[in-house]
Amino acid sequence: MPRLNSPKDLADTRLHIRQICREQHTVSPFIYVGMGTCGIAAGAGEVEQTIQKELSAHQIDAEVIPVGCAGMCAREPLVDIQLAGKPRITYANVKPSEIPEIITEHIINGNILTKKAYAQLPEHRHWLEKKSAAENLPSYHELPFYSKQIRIALKNCGMINPESIDDYISQDGYRALSKAVTGMSQEEIITEIKDSGLRGRGGAGFLTGVKWEFCYLAKGQPKFVICNADEGDPGAFMDRSVLEGDPHSLLEGMTIAGYAIGAQEGYIYCRAEYPLAIERLKKAISQAEQYGLLGSNILGTNFHFNLHIKEGAGAFVCGEETALMASIEGRRGEPRPRPPFPAVSGLWEKPSNVNNVKSYAMTPQIILNGSNWFKGMGTERSTGTAVFALTGNIKNTGLIEVPMGITLREIIYEIGGGIPKKKKFKAVQTGGPLGGCLPETALDTPVDFDSLTAAGATMGSGGMIVVDQDTCMVEFARYFLTFASAESCGKCVPCRLGGQRLLEILTRITQGGGTLDDLEEIQYISENMRAASLCALGQLTPGPVMASLRFFREEYEAHIVDKYCPAGVCKGLYSYEILEIQCRGCGLCIKSCPSGAITGSKKEPHVIDQRKCIQCGACYDVCNLEAITVIPKLETIEEIRTNN
Amino acid sequence: MASIKLTINGKSIETHSGQTVLEVAQTAGIYIPTLCYHHALPPEGACRMCLVEIERQRSLQPACTFPATDGLVIHTHSPEVEATRKFILEMLISDHPLDCMTCDAAGDCRLQDLAYEYGVKGGRYQDGFKHSYEVNDPNPFIQVDRNKCILCHLCVRACDHVNGVEAISVFYRGFNAHIGFGADGSLQDSPCEFCGSCVAVCPTAALSPKLASGKGRSWQVEKVDTVCSYCGVGCKLTLNVRDDHIIKVESTWDGPANHGWTCVKGRFGFDYVHHPDRLKKPQVRKYLLDGKKKPKSRNGKLWQWVETDWETAINITAEKLRTTRDKFGPDSIGVLTSAKCTNEENYLMNKLARQALGTNNIDHCARL
Ligand SMILES: Cc1cc2nc3c(=O)[nH]c(=O)nc-3n(C[C@H](O)[C@H](O)[C@H](O)COP(=O)(O)O)c2cc1C
Ligand code: SF4
Numbered sequence A: 001m002p003r004l005n006s007p008k009d010l011a012d013t014r015l016h017i018r019q020i021c022r023e024q025h026t027v028s029p030f031i032y033v034g035m036g037t038c039g040i041a042a043g044a045g046e047v048e049q050t051i052q053k054e055l056s057a058h059q060i061d062a063e064v065i066p067v068g069c070a071g072m073c074a075r076e077p078l079v080d081i082q083l084a085g086k087p088r089i090t091y092a093n094v095k096p097s098e099i100p101e102i103i104t105e106h107i108i109n110g111n112i113l114t115k116k117a118y119a120q121l122p123e124h125r126h127w128l129e130k131k132s133a134a135e136n137l138p139s140y141h142e143l144p145f146y147s148k149q150i151r152i153a154l155k156n157c158g159m160i161n162p163e164s165i166d167d168y169i170s171q172d173g174y175r176a177l178s179k180a181v182t183g184m185s186q187e188e189i190i191t192e193i194k195d196s197g198l199r200g201r202g203g204a205g206f207l208t209g210v211k212w213e214f215c216y217l218a219k220g221q222p223k224f225v226i227c228n229a230d231e232g233d234p235g236a237f238m239d240r241s242v243l244e245g246d247p248h249s250l251l252e253g254m255t256i257a258g259y260a261i262g263a264q265e266g267y268i269y270c271r272a273e274y275p276l277a278i279e280r281l282k283k284a285i286s287q288a289e290q291y292g293l294l295g296s297n298i299l300g301t302n303f304h305f306n307l308h309i310k311e312g313a314g315a316f317v318c319g320e321e322t323a324l325m326a327s328i329e330g331r332r333g334e335p336r337p338r339p340p341f342p343a344v345s346g347l348w349e350k351p352s353n354v355n356n357v358k359s360y361a362m363t364p365q366i367i368l369n370g371s372n373w374f375k376g377m378g379t380e381r382s383t384g385t386a387v388f389a390l391t392g393n394i395k396n397t398g399l400i401e402v403p404m405g406i407t408l409r410e411i412i413y414e415i416g417g418g419i420p421k422k423k424k425f426k427a428v429q430t431g432g433p434l435g436g437c438l439p440e441t442a443l444d445t446p447v448d449f450d451s452l453t454a455a456g457a458t459m460g461s462g463g464m465i466v467v468d469q470d471t472c473m474v475e476f477a478r479y480f481l482t483f484a485s486a487e488s489c490g491k492c493v494p495c496r497l498g499g500q501r502l503l504e505i506l507t508r509i510t511q512g513g514g515t516l517d518d519l520e521e522i523q524y525i526s527e528n529m530r531a532a533s534l535c536a537l538g539q540l541t542p543g544p545v546m547a548s549l550r551f552f553r554e555e556y557e558a559h560i561v562d563k564y565c566p567a568g569v570c571k572g573l574y575s576y577e578i579l580e581i582q583c584r585g586c587g588l589c590i591k592s593c594p595s596g597a598i599t600g601s602k603k604e605p606h607v608i609d610q611r612k613c614i615q616c617g618a619c620y621d622v623c624n625l626e627a628i629t630v631i632p633k634l635e636t637i638e639e640i641r642t643n644n
Numbered sequence B: 001m002a003s004i005k006l007t008i009n010g011k012s013i014e015t016h017s018g019q020t021v022l023e024v025a026q027t028a029g030i031y032i033p034t035l036c037y038h039h040a041l042p043p044e045g046a047c048r049m050c051l052v053e054i055e056r057q058r059s060l061q062p063a064c065t066f067p068a069t070d071g072l073v074i075h076t077h078s079p080e081v082e083a084t085r086k087f088i089l090e091m092l093i094s095d096h097p098l099d100c101m102t103c104d105a106a107g108d109c110r111l112q113d114l115a116y117e118y119g120v121k122g123g124r125y126q127d128g129f130k131h132s133y134e135v136n137d138p139n140p141f142i143q144v145d146r147n148k149c150i151l152c153h154l155c156v157r158a159c160d161h162v163n164g165v166e167a168i169s170v171f172y173r174g175f176n177a178h179i180g181f182g183a184d185g186s187l188q189d190s191p192c193e194f195c196g197s198c199v200a201v202c203p204t205a206a207l208s209p210k211l212a213s214g215k216g217r218s219w220q221v222e223k224v225d226t227v228c229s230y231c232g233v234g235c236k237l238t239l240n241v242r243d244d245h246i247i248k249v250e251s252t253w254d255g256p257a258n259h260g261w262t263c264v265k266g267r268f269g270f271d272y273v274h275h276p277d278r279l280k281k282p283q284v285r286k287y288l289l290d291g292k293k294k295p296k297s298r299n300g301k302l303w304q305w306v307e308t309d310w311e312t313a314i315n316i317t318a319e320k321l322r323t324t325r326d327k328f329g330p331d332s333i334g335v336l337t338s339a340k341c342t343n344e345e346n347y348l349m350n351k352l353a354r355q356a357l358g359t360n361n362i363d364h365c366a367r368l
């Protein structure tokens, strides 16, 4: 690999790569296989092997390109095929057994296998050549899942080969770095980022440009650029997707930050549970070093910047920036009070800048396209886009990037496709285990830092969990609380002990032992944890509980007063009953019941013997006619009747 | 250091930068309760007892770590702050054995004092889980009772920053976090040197001297300042004496040589004081006292040790030295001094050897 010693070298290389790519494309088709962790989990590895086998069987010379996550996790494995002069066609949920047919029809016969094709991407790699769109096949931007999305941090994810720096460069990669280090002063970069209004995507939403400026102005050398790639929220995979799908965008963003604040060393703190991300980061770093885009005299300037990877052992609290730095230093990952802020005294007590993966990944494009372009998206105080991992009881689970200010309703019903199995929406949790849930009445809340906080949840770093009517909100809150209190570092009293006492109260309520005084107690502990905890973990641990108590108080009261879990989740606090008018006597429930509690003759309404029922819920899940309902426990009903 | 002006509880204070809010308050005589703070160790901000309200700050801030800067307006006892402190104590007490009546630290326990001050009783979370760690560390000096630990990290800091041994760390997370030694084994098997610095700073009875267990509590002892007799460092020690017996040795912070720290011997090696074999007066062989010749038999009466006064003992020694020097020459005598002596004492021995005895045969044990 040649070293790139000037912006011109980079530009020439870009043109050269594109030229080669064009030439290659005229002779061999491109096949893209989604090989992010989600794709691999869905079986992309086997799919890729089958493709290779099939190609050699037919002696086809095609380029098989592994790509990162395109976001449609529910549709993995994804295989895209692009013939010269034709749009890139996506096949979804591809099974190995379907490969021969796809290859024969699409590559050998040159026809799109319409029954299996899912969508097309006519614009991708616009520099390749002009492409005519395929008829009758929706473009990505016409798919409901994509139509409202704008991809900045995820621009290249699922599109390019993350293990190829050439692929990144061909897509204008490192152009922003080139522009920054050869054409902009440190102050100009900081001003550009400040003007863009970019707020940190790690959760707290602090203005990135202002943070960089603090670090730039701080006295002391060396300075450090640190990327927070700890991503400890259960169910979150936004950062992982960027690391796996487009690692160079992070490297470029960090290098620009290094130049802006005057740092020569950077650390990427990535959880060891992300082996694929770490492997790709390592490859990306060594490729960038070979090109002279990292290391000494970057692009022939006298700016030097080195990047190191530090693997974290998977403690959620190590995502907190001061704990993260302690962990890099080799100490126990415990937060410490700020001030001093990392910008003044961070890693090894030197000025340090900590940002989230997405914050860095967005910077190259802000530098390239200007702050006005970025500000043009989103709302006034939350500019740009937000990345969410959409999970839970939702049709289109996956990774999305949306302009700030979009409503929860749009995300859930348009992008997410609504709630599956005709169930009713109940709540959406944003902000992960430190966030909060919002009810149906809040669905028109705009998704931005301030509106979500005002509504009672938080933006967090991008987890979005949708739950339906079958979720008990007390148990839901308890789940997050169990996580947060176990992940407390235990350093400060309010979090270490408050979290435990709160959890005990919630557990008691879900077991039917709660009292109405407990609700006051929840409030009391929560407020004090919020006011007195050292770091945001302890301050926000009560978040999910507070939000669910605020929006679903009646559910808490049902558990306490009626000893009844209306969602039918908390064991011992409900019974199942078959509604006579709904039941057609199909017998599915009889077959599903493991304890033989259901009887009834064919086409006659069935009944559940409450003495035999173990509340496993098998009949409830299997009934297609919604004939089985959750009711308070029969003994409890009788008790309440006799007491009145 | 720039001079700054700030306001605490309406009182305007002029001071210099480079201090924490707590330090400024303490100098100005304004009390802020603390648990994890110790003036001789770096602040940690862990217990949250010292939280104060600082105007224009989003949330309450720990006085022990917050830098005092110009223009701060601070309230140390606003109702919100006081309520929060009470909550913190309630939380601590909720996982604490309530046995002040048999606890060695009673009367000398920061947790007890603060619970008293804030009127916090046990019972609010009595159904909650309480730890019950075993109290069985086999080491001879330090009683380890994790049930009484409030995780202030003072012992950790003392061991790291004062002794530099790093024998103590925090293990596990959340409610299960606890202090441990070495790789979470016993203190006995850890790199601990038993300097007892951790015991000195522990605000409760989580780390306490085993020798003092059950022997008396702070109000029952007389405190006697002394200088350690073990070595020439001259650590200032404070003996806790009850019924004429030393039950515990403390090191006080105003000791000019040791600033509050001391070693295993000074802190725990005091049993010799009350040992029946201890010599309390000088002794000489009877034949010397009687002015007789050295007896041939070592079994006879004349060979026995007899107690005498200092005057007599020193005169006999001087006389023997003189006759030896005169008869066999100065180099027939050698002098060995001790690390137990101070510099000044060693200097005087040197004078005695070279000037009075006239020999250069002088050496020093250089160790105990
Ligand atoms: C318990 C806890 C966990 C956190 N985890 C992460 C994380 O995984 N990734 C992240 O970027 N920020 C995390 N943060 C936020 C960081 O402390 C910090 O604010 C962030 O990395 C700053 O980057 P930004 O300005 O780009 O958002 C966490 C904070 C807390 C309190
Ligand atoms: S709030 Fe929790 S996680 Fe944060 S420092 Fe305190 S104990 Fe540790």
Ligand code: SF4
Pocket (backbone or CB within 6 Å): B158, B159, B163, B165, B166, B167, B168, B191, B192, B193, B194, B195, B196, B197, B198, B199
């Ligand atoms: S006695 Fe000294 S060496 Fe041992 S643990 Fe305590 S502070 Fe450390």
Ligand code: SF4
Pocket (backbone or CB within 6 Å): B148, B149, B150, B151, B152, B153, B154, B155, B156, B179, B198, B201, B202, B203, B204, B206, B207
């Ligand atoms: S043993 Fe004592 S000094 Fe150490 S953390 Fe516990 S209470 Fe603090």
Ligand code: FES
Pocket (backbone or CB within 6 Å): B033, B034, B035, B036, B037, B044, B045, B046, B047, B048, B049, B050, B051, B062, B063, B064, B065
């Ligand atoms: S004394 Fe300040 S937090 Fe403990």
